[in-house]
Amino acid sequence: MTQLHLKIVTPEKLLVDEEVSQVNVSTEQGELGILPHHANLMARLTPGELIIKRNGKVESLAVGDGFLQVTNNTLTIMTDLATYAVDIDERAVEEAKKRAETALSQTLSDEEYAETLANLEKSLAQLRVKRRHKVR
Numbered sequence: 621m622t623q624l625h626l627k628i629v630t631p632e633k634l635l636v637d638e639e640v641s642q643v644n645v646s647t648e649q650g651e652l653g654i655l656p657h658h659a660n661l662m663a664r665l666t667p668g669e670l671i672i673k674r675n676g677k678v679e680s681l682a683v684g685d686g687f688l689q690v691t692n693n694t695l696t697i698m699t700d701l702a703t704y705a706v707d708i709d710e711r712a713v714e715e716a717k718k719r720a721e722t723a724l725s726q727t728l729s730d731e732e733y734a735e736t737l738a739n740l741e742k743s744l745a746q747l748r749v750k751r752r753h754k755v756r
Contacts, residue, residue, distance in 0.1 A: 622656040622657065623639035623640060623641060623656055623674075624639070624640055624641065624642070624643065624654065624655065624656040624657075624658070624693060624694075624695055625638070625639055625640075625693060625694040625695070626638060626639070626640045626643055626672065626694075626695050626697070627694065627695070627696045627697065628670075628681075628697045628702050629696065629698050629699075630699060630701065630702050631700060635702050636672070636702075639674070640672050640673060641655075641656070641673050641674055641675075642654065642655050642671075642672075642673040643670065643671065643672055643673070643695055643697075644669075644670070644671040645665060645668075645669075645670045645671075645683070645688060645697070646665065646666045646667070646668030646669065646670075646683075647663040647664060647665055647666060647688070648664045648666055649663065654695055656693060657693055658690045658693075658695070659690070660690055660691050661688070661689070661690040662687065662688070662689050662690075663687070663688050664685075664686075664687055665683060665684075665685060665686040665687060665688060665697065665699055666685065666741075667682075667683065667684050667685060667701070667738075667741040667742050667744070667745035668682075668683065668745050668748070668749075669681070669682065669683070669745070669748065669749045669752070670682075670697070679704065679705075680704070680705040680749055680752070680753050681702050681703060681704050681705065681749070682701065682702075682703050682705065682708060682742075682745045682746040682749040682750070683697070683699045683701055683702050683745070684699050684701030684702075684738075684741075684742045685699065685700055685701075685738060685741075685742075686698045686699030686700060687699075700742075701742050701745075701746075703746060705749050705750055705752075705753040706753075708746050708747075708749065708750040710747065710750050710751075713743050713747055713750070714743075714747065716739065716743045717740060717743035717744065717747065720736050720737075720739045720740035720743060721740065723736045724736055724737065
């Protein structure tokens with residue numbers, strides 16, 4: 621079976637470097653599904669869920685802002701946040717969300733506002749992923 625090579629890179633580490641059968645990810649243009657031998661592509665990521673399918677199993681990650689590139693059957697995702705759903709600390713993320721919401725209600729410089737809004741979007745993405753994949 622043909623596979624797609626996936627690399628997920630954050631500022632801290634190379635999180636994933638392996639063969640997968642499919643990746644679904646949120647981009648500025650909407651949800652994108654990438655299969656083996658996808659056409660060459662560059663796209664901007666938006667905070668949301670990234671789904672990896674491999675060996676008949678599905679894993680979900682929360683991702684932040686970043687970029688993806690598909691070339692030569694390799695998908696490289698460069699993002700400022702990539703966390704597996706099982707590793708998300710819902711309480712800590714909820715607290716970060718509240719701090720960001722409080723900060724947005726204050727007077728901020730344009731730079732502070734943009735940074736705070738980005739942090740809020742990442743917190744919301746993590747909460748959506750964690751709550752969607754919570755064991756009941």
